[in-house]
Amino acid sequence: MEKFSSVLKTTFHLSYAVTRFLRSPFDTPKGSLRNSLWLDCHRKLVTTKAESSNNSWQPGPCLSFSEDERLLKDAVRKISQTFIAPKVRSMDEKGEMDAELFKELFGNGWMGLEIPVEYDGSGLSFTQACIVIEEIAQVDPSTAAAVDVQNTLVNNTLLKWANSKQKEKYLPMLCKDTVGSFCLSEASSGSDAFALKCRATEKDDHFVLEGSKLWITNSMEAGLFVVFANCAPEKGYKGITAFIIQRDTPGFYIAKKEDKLGIRSSSTCELQFQGVKVPKENVLGPVGSGYKIAIESLNEGRIGIAAQMTGLAQGALNIIFPYLHERKQFGKRIGDFQGVQFQYAEAFIELEAARALLYNAARMKDAGFDIKKEAAMAKYLSAQVAERIASRSIDWAGGMGFVKEFGLEKYYRDTKIGHIYEGTDNMQLQTIAKEMQKAYGFDRKSHHM
Numbered sequence: 001m002e003k004f005s006s007v008l009k010t011t012f013h014l015s016y017a018v019t020r021f022l023r024s025p026f027d028t029p030k031g032s033l034r035n036s037l038w039l040d041c042h043r044k045l046v047t048t049k050a051e052s053s054n055n056s057w058q059p060g061p062c063l064s065f066s067e068d069e070r071l072l073k074d075a076v077r078k079i080s081q082t083f084i085a086p087k088v089r090s091m092d093e094k095g096e097m098d099a100e101l102f103k104e105l106f107g108n109g110w111m112g113l114e115i116p117v118e119y120d121g122s123g124l125s126f127t128q129a130c131i132v133i134e135e136i137a138q139v140d141p142s143t144a145a146a147v148d149v150q151n152t153l154v155n156n157t158l159l160k161w162a163n164s165k166q167k168e169k170y171l172p173m174l175c176k177d178t179v180g181s182f183c184l185s186e187a188s189s190g191s192d193a194f195a196l197k198c199r200a201t202e203k204d205d206h207f208v209l210e211g212s213k214l215w216i217t218n219s220m221e222a223g224l225f226v227v228f229a230n231c232a233p234e235k236g237y238k239g240i241t242a243f244i245i246q247r248d249t250p251g252f253y254i255a256k257k258e259d260k261l262g263i264r265s266s267s268t269c270e271l272q273f274q275g276v277k278v279p280k281e282n283v284l285g286p287v288g289s290g291y292k293i294a295i296e297s298l299n300e301g302r303i304g305i306a307a308q309m310t311g312l313a314q315g316a317l318n319i320i321f322p323y324l325h326e327r328k329q330f331g332k333r334i335g336d337f338q339g340v341q342f343q344y345a346e347a348f349i350e351l352e353a354a355r356a357l358l359y360n361a362a363r364m365k366d367a368g369f370d371i372k373k374e375a376a377m378a379k380y381l382s383a384q385v386a387e388r389i390a391s392r393s394i395d396w397a398g399g400m401g402f403v404k405e406f407g408l409e410k411y412y413r414d415t416k417i418g419h420i421y422e423g424t425d426n427m428q429l430q431t432i433a434k435e436m437q438k439a440y441g442f443d444r445k446s447h448h449m
Ligand SMILES: Cc1cc2nc3c(=O)[nH]c(=O)nc-3n(C[C@H](O)[C@H](O)[C@H](O)COP(=O)(O)OP(=O)(O)OC[C@H]3O[C@@H](n4cnc5c(N)ncnc54)[C@H](O)[C@@H]3O)c2cc1C
Pocket: 149, 181, 182, 183, 184, 185, 189, 190, 191, 192, 214, 215, 216, 217, 218, 260, 268, 417, 420, 421, 422, 423, 424, 425, 426, 427
């Protein structure tokens, strides 16, 4: 087993070595100079040009994966099946992550997917990070939640907004052994996130934080917390500021841990801040820019949730599809009844559509496009599809679908969170509606009534 594990790791690190040098299936012609210098330069070029004009961007099929991306997919799938799958049921029952599993996640470089190699990260693109999250979610959506929050919310927020000193201090930690949490929601501010009540009062060389946060993913295991608090309530949301807080800071407490319907092993806790002194050097981005930081990070985060939900739907189909072709009733395989065939054909269409929105949004993000609408669409559709597919899969399995041993009921429970966190379904629809009004010139700014 040890030998197998090292083979898998080697395969995985090999695939990293390759995937580090590519961005998307459309911009890595075979035989081209694949070195990091070229890549950095290329990445800047793509981003800058895409922002100013779409001419430089070479469109291609979003569901066509390059050879390197397929290698990455296969490696993550094998590792997940070997190391995560055997732990899923007991982690779900206990409602906690296996401590050894986090070591595995860090060891494979999955907790620092997009962090550049110079900070000890895996140096992958956002699309590749989504591939990793999707593959993990096929086996366990809870573990995928932990990996997703670390990468798409915490690491990416630091990558974009931290100054060079903060990057040098925190990014290697996040790649090596430190779990991160993104702390925005409070008891009275969920969908209305920027009505938050957590206060930060400026005093000499530090801020003092008072308040609490609710529903914070990864917080039981986390060592680093990105916390949003308002330091100028009279300015409304323009007073919201982001802070980096370490777990051992006096006055900071991890309070109640939630017992949940789904993604049970991913920890969700309440946090309390009682006179927490945060040095000014721990302010993330400019004071008062917390609103912008949270919105931008959540746009990427939503694509990560789409990856989690798409993986979940695939995971359920991976269990049920072989069963439909083993189980016989009335002398025939269940999968041969036309009534069932039409249903699973529809499920595969929906899954393909969800995956297309996911990778379209991810590749657009990598190419430097605005992804607000695409992220909302991908998250919304994937959550709907995941719930329908997980539910249908239970129906197709009959009694077997209802018992824990078969493994399908957990996928069904795990889908519900896709409709809630990082913006509920209604919030995604609201974003999409506003973007459409803008696109058609009917938003309040352009449509003078
Ligand atoms: C397991 C879990 C993990 C989480 N992890 C994190 C985390 O790591 N960090 C973090 O900051 N937060 C986290 N959250 C919080 C999550 O983002 C919020 O729960 C979510 O944004 C919804 O807020 P709420 O629960 O207060 O619901 P509410 O805002 O109270 O919404 C209740 C219902 O009202 C609807 N609604 C509200 N306003 C409108 C409107 N204007 N129009 C139409 N419908 C509306 C909603 O769609 C929803 O159906 C997590 C939550 C859970 C359950």
